[in-house]
Amino acid sequence: MATQRLFFALELPAPLQQQLVQWRADNFAAEAGKPVAAANLHLTLAFLGEVSDETSRKLQLLASRIEQPGxxxxxxxxxxxxxxxxxxxxxxxxxxxxxxxxxxxxxQAARHGCAQSPQPFHPHVTLLRQAASQIALPRRGFHWRTDIRHFALFASNVTRGRTRYQALARWPLLS
Ligand code: 2AM
Incomplete structure (x- = not known):
């Protein structure tokens, strides 16, 4: 049976992705960790893991019925x-x-067999992976604001060692 590695997430606008990448370059040494590509910067809402097409369809139908404010x-x-x-x-x-x-x-994911982490949900945008154990974080005082008007389902594809996230569907939030 075909499966795909899926997750629901918030997309960040491309100009914001670029700003974050610039800020990261200005504030972290090259050896601090492996940078996430600009186009891959996102905020995960629910990680689904390897999911069958049938489960994906069911979760997409439920997602399409969500009425939540932006x-x-x-x-x-x-x-x-x-x-x-x-x-x-x-x-x-x-x-x-x-x-x-x-x-x-x-x-909804848990009810369809996609085990959810027992740890409390901590919304975040991953900037670096394989980050060294000792790392100096930039001082607080940075701030970016973006209006979120939709959410999306992403597939995670790895080709030739590179991870690429592809938006499969998007749904609007209420304005
Ligand atoms: P992370 O950035 O903190 O690793 C795609 O892998 C997205 O799903 C990432 O944003 C990742 O969060 C998130 N995710 C949550 N739980 C995961 C898991 N068990 N395995 C891989 N990714 C997970």
């Missing part, structure tokens, strides 16, 4: 998780709309 996303926090080796950007205060949307998608 929200402003403030990226004004950063952190380092040494164990997965991830440096991330996030929000000092996650918007309620973001938490509700993620919670709904994660519950």
């Amino acid at each position: 929200f402003a996303l403030d990226l004004d926090d950063a952190g380092h998780w040494p164990r997965p080796g991830v440096v991330w950007l996030g929000c000092q205060r996650a918007p309620r709309g973001l938490l509700q949307l993620a919670s709904l998608l994660r519950a």
